[in-house]
Amino acid sequence: MARKRHEDALATRARLLDAAERVFRRRGVGHTSLAEVADAAGVTRGAIYWHFKDKADLFQALVRRVEMPINAALEEMSRASAADPLGAVRRLAVHALQGLAADRRTQAVFDVVFLRCEYTEELAPVRARQLGDRKDCLRRCEAAFERAIAKGELPAGTDARVAAQGLYALVTGLMRSWVETPGRFDLGAVAPKLVDVYIAGLKSDPPRRTPAPRKSAAGRVRRPQAA
Amino acid sequence: MARKRHEDALATRARLLDAAERVFRRRGVGHTSLAEVADAAGVTRGAIYWHFKDKADLFQALVRRVEMPINAALEEMSRASAADPLGAVRRLAVHALQGLAADRRTQAVFDVVFLRCEYTEELAPVRARQLGDRKDCLRRCEAAFERAIAKGELPAGTDARVAAQGLYALVTGLMRSWVETPGRFDLGAVAPKLVDVYIAGLKSDPPRRTPAPRKSAAGRVRRPQAA
DNA sequence: GTTTACATACATTCGTGTATGTTTGTAAAA
DNA sequence: TTTTACAAACATACACGAATGTATGTAAAC
Structure with a gap:
């Protein structure tokens, strides 16, 4: 042609x-x-x-088409976290989830990313980028939680890092769950409820920083069933 | 030979x-x-x-080797949920996560299941089994939460289904996060903390059942920022 | 002797990467 | 302004390897 x-x-x-x-x-x-x-x-x-260049390059370009709005929301969250840290984190999480629920292209890409590809050597650059994005997201959320602690919105002694990991796990877990069975539940409606559950939990029973990283065998739990 | x-x-x-x-x-x-x-x-x-029979059959057998202990824990949870529903749910979630953190074979299989395979037509039976297991897990957790509501351990009006979905998302999200970067955090130590955060959140700010499925546009949020 | 538990050999299909062909926008030369 | 030359944007063709499923061989256990 x-x-x-x-x-x-x-x-x-x-x-x-x-x-x-x-x-x-x-x-x-x-x-x-x-x-x-x-x-x-x-x-x-x-x-x-x-x-x-090849299939991996095509796939990478495909992913990047939907990355930008999420990264923009991350930036905005970091800005807003100065005045209202917990609110900014909440808005970010809910916005990410509702963005998935609303945009068809995002749904398709997340479907592929979660379920229809295997991360081997040839997809290493894509994988590295994903891990980098995750790290960035965790750092920003951790920083926001630190600010929340400083402002008294979260109890002193809260482990901001663990708190961020939990929120990230909750959000991405919901994303995957919904992508696995789209239409089985209303992600847009469920998202704010569950994000609020988690944030409320952070306030009432936050993850405490381990007092001192003793040399004893790590991995086992000791907490006496705080139920 | x-x-x-x-x-x-x-x-x-x-x-x-x-x-x-x-x-x-x-x-x-x-x-x-x-x-x-x-x-x-x-x-x-x-x-x-x-x-x-073929590669799919091999993969299926591989997954089934690690499914049994988890299913056993699920059964036990259902039994224990009569007397102590929230405690049973908590133990199940923590046990599943610490089981992943402790057992090498489970780590390998979850790694493959999460990151190294794509669910296409040829893996449909494996996929169907996974979705069935998830459904079973969600139903049992939902039932346990219902009992917790009946016993007054959770506020009346709590949406047990949404609560179960959130816990499932948190646990599986943590699993995937940890599998993605093993050794980057101590899953065995973090697991009970975050499960407790979530359960505490269920108590203090639970997901409410939507009062009546009005015909109005669903998906948008209305809750006035419960901060 | 028969079946089990494999090894070996073969035919066929499929996918990739590249090399090459082809047509037409487009800009500079005339 | 027309012509020329070049390069963009693909299509086509080919060579090569690789993977699959099956068919057959085979030696030991029972």
């Missing part, structure tokens, strides 16, 4: 990404050949190899 | 499962050929096709 104009080429690229989303979701990243993606986009493999 | 005795054959089968655990974890389920598994086990593909 012939040469297109710039905008036509960008349209082709976008159609390739859309097609990859659909096919990856249905057949899995590793199980789909680039020929299938090309077919679904109405082009040939040549188009893919023109726009992308 | 020659024929072995029954116990020898069972040992070969076990070594195949062990080898598959290692290779799947390193290279991903879809990206590993059965020849690699056979090599790692010191046999040929013939042995695999003797003991298992």
Whole structure:
């Protein structure tokens, strides 16, 4: 085929990404050949190899399309955490969950990321980016919780790091749960309730910092069943 | 090679499962050929096709090896939930997490299940089983929370279903987080703290049942920032 | 002698990467 | 302004390896 104009080429690229989303979701990243993606986009493999280096590169571009809004929300949370730390964290968590519940593209990408791909060597760059994003998110949330402690919104002695890990686990766990069975529950409605449950728990029974990292065997628990 | 005795054959089968655990974890389920598994086990593909129907069958057997203890803990939880519902739920969640933190085989299988395989058509039976297990777990936890409400351990009007979904998300989210970066935090120590945070949150700010499923647009939040 | 528990060999399919072909926008040269 | 040359944006073709399933071989246990 012939040469297109710039905008036509960008349209082709976008159609390739859309097609990859659909096919990856249905057949899995590793199980789909680039020929299938090309077919679904109405082009040939040549188009893919023109726009992308290989399948991993295509996948990476696919993920980055939905990363930006989340990162923007993270930034905003860090700003707002100065005045209202707990509120900022709450808004971030709820916003992330409701964003997933509302946006079809986000749903497709999270479906692929959670269930339809395996993180081996060839996806190492994607994986590294995911872990970096997670680390960043945890650091920001931890910082916000620290501010909440300083402001007296959370009890002194609260382990902000553990608190952040718990919130992250709750949110991502909900995301995965919902992606596994979409439509089985109303994520948009459940999200604020459960985030509030967790934050209320942080206030009334927060994770305490371990008083001193003794040399004794770690891993076992000692807390006498605080029920 | 020659024929072995029954116990020898069972040992070969076990070594195949062990080898598959290692290779799947390193290279991903879809990206590993059965020849690699056979090599790692010191046999040929013939042995695999003797003991298992195909790769999916091998993977399924691999997962089932670690499912039993968890299901047993679930049963025990249901029994204990009559007398001490919240305590039983708490013990189940903490036990599951610490079981992951302690057992190498469980770690390997969860690693593969979370990160190194893609759930496509060929893994449909495995997937169906996972979803069934999840459903069972959610139902039992919901029932336990209902008992807790009946006993006054949780406020009346608490939505037990949502409460169970949140706990499940927290626990599985922690599992995945820890599997993603093992050694980055002490799961055995963090687990009871965060489970307690969540349960304390259920007590002080529980998810309320939606009073009446009005016809109004669902999904948006209305709660006036309960900070 | 028969079946078990594998090993070996084979045919076939599939996917990838690359090399090459082809057409047309587009900008500079004339 | 027309022509020329180049490069963008793909399509097509090919070579290669790799994985699967099956078919067959085989030696020891029972």
